[in-house]
Amino acid sequence: MLATVLQIANWRHIWVVDEYEYVGANQAVEDCWYWQLGYWITEDIINTVGVMDSGSSSVLTSPVKRVMSVSFSKSNDKSEKSKKTSNIQPHYVITREDGLTESYTTRICSRDIDIVHFTVSVLVRVKAVVPFMLQLCTSREHKFMGFSGKDSPSVFKHNQITILDSKMSPIIRESKEHQLYRYGNDAVVKLDLVCEYVFNKSGYEAIKPVLTKGLTKSETGKNIK
Numbered sequence: 001m002l003a004t005v006l007q008i009a010n011w012r013h014i015w016v017v018d019e020y021e022y023v024g025a026n027q028a029v030e031d032c033w034y035w036q037l038g039y040w041i042t043e044d045i046i047n048t049v050g051v052m053d054s055g056s057s058s059v060l061t062s063p064v065k066r067v068m069s070v071s072f073s074k075s076n077d078k079s080e081k082s083k084k085t086s087n088i089q090p091h092y093v094i095t096r097e098d099g100l101t102e103s104y105t106t107r108i109c110s111r112d113i114d115i116v117h118f119t120v121s122v123l124v125r126v127k128a129v130v131p132f133m134l135q136l137c138t139s140r141e142h143k144f145m146g147f148s149g150k151d152s153p154s155v156f157k158h159n160q161i162t163i164l165d166s167k168m169s170p171i172i173r174e175s176k177e178h179q180l181y182r183y184g185n186d187a188v189v190k191l192d193l194v195c196e197y198v199f200n201k202s203g204y205e206a207i208k209p210v211l212t213k214g215l216t217k218s219e220t221g222k223n224i225k
Contacts, residue, residue: 026211031089033209038090041118041197042070044161048136052128060184063128068121068190074100090116093196101165101194114199117164121193125186129168132191137161147207165194 022028049064056062072090093099093108093115100117107115124132139159145151169190171178201208 029209030211033212034089034091037116037197037199038070038072038118041090041116044140044197045070045120045136047140048132049122051135052132060182063125064132065123065125065183065186065188066181068123069119071119072100072116090118093117099164099196103164103196105162105164105196107196107198112201114201116197116199117194118197119192119194122191123171123183123188124191126189129189129191133163133166133193136193136195137163160198162196162198163193164196167192 045067049067052064053062059065071088073088091098093103095108096103096106098108098117100119103117107113109115120136122132137159139157141155141157143153143155145153169192171188171190173179173183173188
C-alpha cells in the first residue's frame, strides 16, 4: 500500500536520497510530519478507489480508471519556489489565503481543528462521477491500536473530507498522456477536485511534534495552542 500511495501521489522525486537535502533534525522532523499528513489523506483517496472498484476484475470494467495525481500545491504555481519540498508538501491552512481555493466552509486552523487542502485528479466512468464524489466524502472505518501500535485494536469511523471545487473535462485517448492506457469501452472523463481535510486536534495532538504546534496561527497572528 505504501509503495502504491507514494507512486500515485508523485512523491518519489521528493524522497530520492540524492535529492533530499538534510539541513537539520528540526527540519527533518517537520518534513516527516507534513508527509505523514499527506499519507493519511492519500490513503483515504486510495481506499475510496478500492471501494468504487470492488468487484471489478480489471481496469476495463472499473468505475475508476486511473488516479492521475494527488497534490498539495496550486496547479498553476510553476515557480522554482513551488518546486521545493517545503512548498509542495502538505501545509496547514492558517489563513484563508493559504487555501488552494476559496472555501465555502470558511474553515481554517483553530483551537480544535487543523485544516489541510489538497487536489486530486482521477479518470472515471461518466456515470461514476457523482458516486466517486459521494464515496470520497463518506465516513470510513479505521482500526486504532494506540499510538504505540501495541494496544488491543479498536474500530472507529472518520469523515474528514469536504469537496470545495470540482471540474469535469473530456480526455483525448490518442494523446501522449493516455495512448498507452486502456480504459475499456466506457465514456471516460477527467475529474479534478479541490478538497479540504479536517484533522481533529484531540485525535492526534499526542503525537504531533512540538516543532509544528507553534506553526498554526489564527488570523490575528496569535498562536493557536
